[in-house]
Amino acid sequence: MTAEPLGVIAAGHPLSAQAGADAMRGGGNAVDCALAAMLTSYACEPLLTSLGAGGYMLVVKPGEDPVVLDFFVEAPGRGADVSARAELVPINVSFGGAIQVFNIGPASVGTYGMAAGVCEASFRFGRIPLSDLVRPAARLARDGVELNAPQAYVIEILAGIVTSTPECAALFAPDGRVARAGDVVRQPELADALERLGSEGAAPFFTGDIAAAIVDWLAERGGIVTAEDLASYRVVSRTPIRAAYRGREVVTNPPPSAGGILIAHALALLDDNPGTPGLAQVVDTMERTQSERTPEFLDGLDDPEFVRRFLARRSPLGSTTHVAVLDREGWACSVTCSNGSCSGVVVPGTGVHLNNMLGEQDLNPLGFHRFPPGRRMPSMMSPTVVLRDGAPELALGSAGSNRIRSAILQTIIRVIDDGLEAGDAVRAPRVHFEDGVVYAEPGIDTAALERAGRSITAFTELNLFFGGAQAAARDGQGRFSGGGDPRRGGAALVVSAG
Numbered sequence: 001m002t003a004e005p006l007g008v009i010a011a012g013h014p015l016s017a018q019a020g021a022d023a024m025r026g027g028g029n030a031v032d033c034a035l036a037a038m039l040t041s042y043a044c045e046p047l048l049t050s051l052g053a054g055g056y057m058l059v060v061k062p063g064e065d066p067v068v069l070d071f072f073v074e075a076p077g078r079g080a081d082v083s084a085r086a087e088l089v090p091i092n093v094s095f096g097g098a099i100q101v102f103n104i105g106p107a108s109v110g111t112y113g114m115a116a117g118v119c120e121a122s123f124r125f126g127r128i129p130l131s132d133l134v135r136p137a138a139r140l141a142r143d144g145v146e147l148n149a150p151q152a153y154v155i156e157i158l159a160g161i162v163t164s165t166p167e168c169a170a171l172f173a174p175d176g177r178v179a180r181a182g183d184v185v186r187q188p189e190l191a192d193a194l195e196r197l198g199s200e201g202a203a204p205f206f207t208g209d210i211a212a213a214i215v216d217w218l219a220e221r222g223g224i225v226t227a228e229d230l231a232s233y234r235v236v237s238r239t240p241i242r243a244a245y246r247g248r249e250v251v252t253n254p255p256p257s258a259g260g261i262l263i264a265h266a267l268a269l270l271d272d273n274p275g276t277p278g279l280a281q282v283v284d285t286m287e288r289t290q291s292e293r294t295p296e297f298l299d300g301l302d303d304p305e306f307v308r309r310f311l312a313r314r315s316p317l318g319s320t321t322h323v324a325v326l327d328r329e330g331w332a333c334s335v336t337c338s339n340g341s342c343s344g345v346v347v348p349g350t351g352v353h354l355n356n357m358l359g360e361q362d363l364n365p366l367g368f369h370r371f372p373p374g375r376r377m378p379s380m381m382s383p384t385v386v387l388r389d390g391a392p393e394l395a396l397g398s399a400g401s402n403r404i405r406s407a408i409l410q411t412i413i414r415v416i417d418d419g420l421e422a423g424d425a426v427r428a429p430r431v432h433f434e435d436g437v438v439y440a441e442p443g444i445d446t447a448a449l450e451r452a453g454r455s456i457t458a459f460t461e462l463n464l465f466f467g468g469a470q471a472a473a474r475d476g477q478g479r480f481s482g483g484g485d486p487r488r489g490g491a492a493l494v495v496s497a498g
Helices: 014-025 030-044 114-125 130-143 149-157 166-172 188-200 209-219 227-232 259-271 279-291 295-300 304-314 403-417 422-427 447-451
Strands: 007-011 054-060 067-071 089-094 099-104 236-238 241-245 248-252 320-327 332-338 384-388 391-397 431-434 437-440 455-458 470-474 480-484 491-495
Touching: 007 014, 007 030, 007 422, 007 470, 007 480, 014 030, 014 130, 014 320, 014 491, 030 054, 030 114, 030 130, 030 188, 030 320, 030 332, 054 114, 054 248, 054 384, 054 391, 067 114, 114 130, 114 188, 114 332, 130 188, 209 227, 241 259, 248 259, 259 279, 259 403, 279 403, 279 431, 279 447, 320 391, 320 470, 332 384, 332 391, 384 403, 391 403, 403 422, 403 431, 403 470, 422 470, 422 480, 470 491
Parallel strands: 437 455
Antiparallel strands: 007 320, 007 491, 054 067, 054 332, 067 236, 089 099, 241 248, 248 384, 320 332, 384 391, 391 470, 431 437, 470 480, 480 491
């Protein structure tokens, strides 16, 4: 008789997924599995995430209420001389069918939370010592990881960023040539940092020598992250937003993140109409959801009373990588981490490549440097779990800035409404609506939208512009399936005991 699988993991790189699977085979639960994959992603997906990044982890523990650990990037500047702040450095990045501007440099760096989030999740929910979880990741960082085609493409389109400083170029563009598929990227200082994280915890990154080196390096170059910013940083536990959809309960990331509340709103709109939503209805819902992202909405995300009013009026609600995990005990873990598009600032001796969240237009739509010190940035990142009769049926999330919410929405529709397995749902072509334009991947019939007067931008192949969704599912018969997004080189593994 074949033993019941232990669970399923979907991650942004085959080696990340493998590290998570190994942790599950070693006795870990879904959180241990997700942490092992997260730590490995720093070596395998080095421009998408890092110890200088931030994120959110949604944990569903059997018999307990779901919780979100918020370790996302904060606006810095406590005690800083803002008059000495450097200018943001704009870089154009082409996704083929669309061009996006990212702003980088020391002034783009926000207060990171990654090390604190890893340690908090491991302490609260993990079974495997963190010192054990970091070992595979540290080994890969030190020995090097051969670039696969998707990660090489990320480096290629971010060439203007990876060559912006000598320290970043030494890692990703040695000898003046941007690294290509088949090249090996080694990060020995990251390996040292991971080992210290495993043995010493988060302290070196927030109050110790690593923190001091980062603050000094930034201050000399016009950054505004201060020692007080890092020492004041705390992981925040939050109650997820809940939304009803097709007889299920969807739990997702609450404010001050912006993405979850908009996804919940979109699902509520679609749930008002029975039957599988058609393309026009999905696009209309995306447009209505985007219209809610007003200055009042963005300014109100930090106000619980505003959020309550928003939900009551609208819905019957109760450069990023993602990991989604379900295990046979009923745990679910959905975690999204992001370095933005990365800042190009790699601090010597620390192994830390810092984020550029202060320079991301999608996170700062009302203008740069508007948020007061200590304010969490309003990310679109939305780790999500769909519950059926209280048990996790689907764990998912996505990379992709503003495209996160459309990728998650469409993946839920494909699994719940269309009945697809997670892999087929993730691979299915997507659309995204933004600023009056419908972006569409091949396989989407846009003829009716064009006849209705919609402006269409058609891509010729699947593209990471449309996000990097990872999904883990368990059907009514207990069968696991997973989907790793091919747009970003994702991989999924159903984990056996053998």
